[in-house]
Amino acid sequence: MRSATPLLVGLFGLFSLQTPAADLTAQLNQFFKARDAQHADSMQVVLRTPAAQWPPCETPHFSLPGNSRPWGNISVAANCGQQRRYLQVQVQVSGQYVVAARQVTRGTTLASADLQLMRGRLDTLPARAVLNPQQAIDAISVRDIPPGQAVTLSMVRQPWRVKAGQNVMVIAQGEGFNASGEGRALNNAVVAQSVRVRMGNGQIVNGKVAADGNVLITL
Structure with missing residues (x-):
């Protein structure tokens, strides 16, 4: 025992x-x-x-x-x-992700025909992989993407909403205060990105690009 x-x-x-x-x-x-x-x-x-x-x-x-x-x-x-x-x-994790449907050259504005969905292991994909085609449609590729390559957000950028040298409307808002004026953008920027603007009097201001292309400043 x-x-x-x-x-x-x-x-x-x-x-x-x-x-x-x-x-x-x-x-x-x-x-x-x-x-x-x-x-x-x-x-x-x-x-x-x-x-x-x-x-x-x-x-x-x-x-x-x-x-x-x-x-x-x-x-x-x-x-x-x-x-x-x-x-x-x-x-x-398994699920759908976006790959290039055909050869995409640098500078291409992506359309739905350039992309397709595949299913596989999401946890083995590169960082910031695109899972929804809408995240990449109308974006611009910043590198060549071969067919079948998983698309990541680092491979694309959103189109410029404001370009350097473009005339823009600057809207400044604060408590009980609202003013606007025209200026010239000093750098390229996408929606919600910061842009520097030279006003008509020579002053340089910083604001964020709105969806309509105006530059917003909160005081």
């Missing part, structure tokens, strides 16, 4: 490790799916951290840094009261 005791202890120890593993993985899946309900059905979280480094409580509180990526290899803080452990997980 005594010789069987270590074996029984080992078996109980194995079961005690397996159950928390399933519970912890389930909790992590629930945490990440709640953060991204759109892709929850195709999401799977794989726990990479060894059991010896898991949090000591049954229901840890998970948190992520503000700049954490949504998928892929991620470090998750698991808090048990004053104790904190970091878990390494891989968040696997």
Whole structure:
């Protein structure tokens, strides 16, 4: 009987490790799916951290840094009261993403015919991959994009709403104050981007480009 005791202890120890593993993985899946309900059905979280480094409580509180990526290899803080452990997980997600439908040369204004949707692992795509064609339609490519290449936001820019040398209307608004005047843009800018404008009196002001092309200054 005594010789069987270590074996029984080992078996109980194995079961005690397996159950928390399933519970912890389930909790992590629930945490990440709640953060991204759109892709929850195709999401799977794989726990990479060894059991010896898991949090000591049954229901840890998970948190992520503000700049954490949504998928892929991620470090998750698991808090048990004053104790904190970091878990390494891989968040696997499948879904649709945008690729070039044909060869796109630098400087091309993208149209729907230049793009197509494919389905695959989103967590393996380059950073800032385009998932919706509307994010890229009417944008201008800043590099050549071969057919089948996943399109990212770093490969395109929005068209200039204001160009350097263009006459623009500057509208200044504040509490109980509203004034406008015409000036000349000193740099290119897209909507919501900052632009410098030389006014008729020679003064240079800074404002943000509105969708209608006017430059707005808040006082």
